[in-house]
Amino acid sequence: MAAEPDLMKTFLLAYESVIETLRPSMKVAGLTEPQWRVLHELQMRSPMIASELAANTFVRASSLSRILRDLEARDLINRAQQFEDLRKTLVSLTDYGCKTIAPIEANYSDLVQRIANSVGSDKVSACAAACAGIVEQIGARPGDD
Numbered sequence: 603m604a605a606e607p608d609l610m611k612t613f614l615l616a617y618e619s620v621i622e623t624l625r626p627s628m629k630v631a632g633l634t635e636p637q638w639r640v641l642h643e644l645q646m647r648s649p650m651i652a653s654e655l656a657a658n659t660f661v662r663a664s665s666l667s668r669i670l671r672d673l674e675a676r677d678l679i680n681r682a683q684q685f686e687d688l689r690k691t692l693v694s695l696t697d698y699g700c701k702t703i704a705p706i707e708a709n710y711s712d713l714v715q716r717i718a719n720s721v722g723s724d725k726v727s728a729c730a731a732a733c734a735g736i737v738e739q740i741g742a743r744p745g746d747d
Contacts, residue, residue, distance in 0.1 A: 613733075623713050627706045632676075636661050637669055641678060641695060641703045642710075649694035652681075678702055 621635060628638050639659040644650060650658070656666045670693060673679045678699035682692050718726050 609736075620713065624706055624709055627709050631702050631706060633703070633706070636665065637673060638703065638706055640666070640669055640673065641699055642707070644679065644693060644695040645700065645703060645707065649682075649692040652691040652693055655693055673699070 624638070625635075628635065631638075633641070636659070640655060640661065643655060643658050647658075652666065652670065653663065655661075656663045659666070661669065670679065670681060670691075674681055677696055680694045680696055682694075683690070
């Protein structure tokens with residue numbers, strides 16, 4: 603009888619393999635992994651409400667607050683109150699922030715393409731769909747308090 607795969611170990615190994623490829627360029631940019639995730643998300647969808655940014659990057663709100671302060675001090679992002687609801691903060695990527703993460707984004711894009719070329723786009727899509735199904739089945743997301 604075949605042993606079932608250790609899902610946690612498999613997911614962590616896949617995640618770490620991707621991040622390990624990007625860490626050198628993050629280090630050159632002076633960014634931590636959570637900081638890059640925030641900037642990466644903002645590059646795709648900027649501006650964003652801070653609470654949505656926390657949910658989309660799987661960073662707890664308390665940690666995001668500290669990260670945003672640091673990124674703003676380094677002129678990588680801008681923060682402003684949303685006019686419709688002054689309790690909400692809009693976060694956007696600055697031009698300098700775009701330039702700072704450009705090398706990391708290029709490495710990420712190359713990695714995604716290499717993976718798709720190696721195993722096939724259909725398998726990458728199937729893997730992503732399977733993982734999304736697992737998350738939906740469990741019902742919890744990282745960063746949920």
